[in-house]
Amino acid sequence: MTESDAEVRSPAACRKVTLGTQVYEALCDRLVGGELAPGEKLSLRNLADSLGTSVMPVREAVSRLVADEALEVSPSRAISVPVMTRAMFCELTTVRVAIEGFAVEQAAYNHRARDLAILSAHDAAFRHECNAMIPDRVAALRANRDFHFALYAAADLATLMPIITGLWLKIGPVLNLDMRLSSQRLAIGGAEAQHARIIEALRRRDGAEARAAITRDIETTAGLIASTGRLTP
Known part of the structure; x- marks a missing residue:
């Protein structure tokens, strides 16, 4: 088996990146890059439209970012970028x-x-x-x-x-x-x-x-x- 064959057959090479992960990484890129401002309100629908996808993977990505403490959700379910003290x-x-x-x-x-x-x-x-x-x-x-x-x-x-x-x-x-x-x-x-x-x-x-x-x-x-x-x- 050649080295290239090994790469193709390796678990890392065969691993599929889900749509939810792609959306998560895109939102991470916006946060890290300063495209989203502290206190900015976010809409699942608007995010989905800007990323060219449906609401479901955006909701999944937002949930992960809330767990990362990079986004927050209010009791009324409003999503926003945390304000920095x-x-x-x-x-x-x-x-x-x-x-x-x-x-x-x-x-x-x-x-x-x-x-x-x-x-x-x-x-x-x-x-x-x-x-x-x-x-x-x-x-x-x-x-x-x-x-x-x-x-x-x-x-x-x-x-x-x-x-x-x-x-x-x-x-x-x-x-x-x-x-x-x-x-x-x-x-x-x-x-x-x-x-x-x-x-x-x-x-x-x-x-x-x-x-x-x-x-x-x-x-x-x-x-x-x-x-x-x-x-x-």
Whole structure:
């Protein structure tokens, strides 16, 4: 049996992804990418229409996201994105520094050449929007998210990715709300410089420097968001 035959016949290759899982992943992508804002009300029908599917798989996906604490359902059955309190934001930021810092440190040691190529492409896309006269904020959000998740994937520690995704499901809407509403953070946030610092640290396989750069990136962004007054007491 050839290697390709083994891949085709392996359980992972034969596993089918259900429609409910596809919808769940699409909604996760919207939350992580900041497309849904804190406090935003959601309709099963509108979500189904936007995803080109029926209500049933959307209801299944929403139930999973409620269990993940990424969405909430009121006693009247209204679905919404949770509002972030200042205390919870600070707690999530502290956890992100620890977990994402570890992931980036490991990425410095474990990455491959293709990981650097992918990171550089996402960094270039983000840098383009930072320097544009009229930046496309949606494209900037996407490039920033893609950079971070490619970075964490480069650690080559599969058990880390669901943990980090869980953090971003909760913090993604507020993390990206400020950038989505105003392009000012692209100019003053400093993420561009930290991304370059991270890539250079990875090239040198300097785990401590890479970890310091992602910590600075996370904490600087958190400070800017906290200063906007959009977090609830």
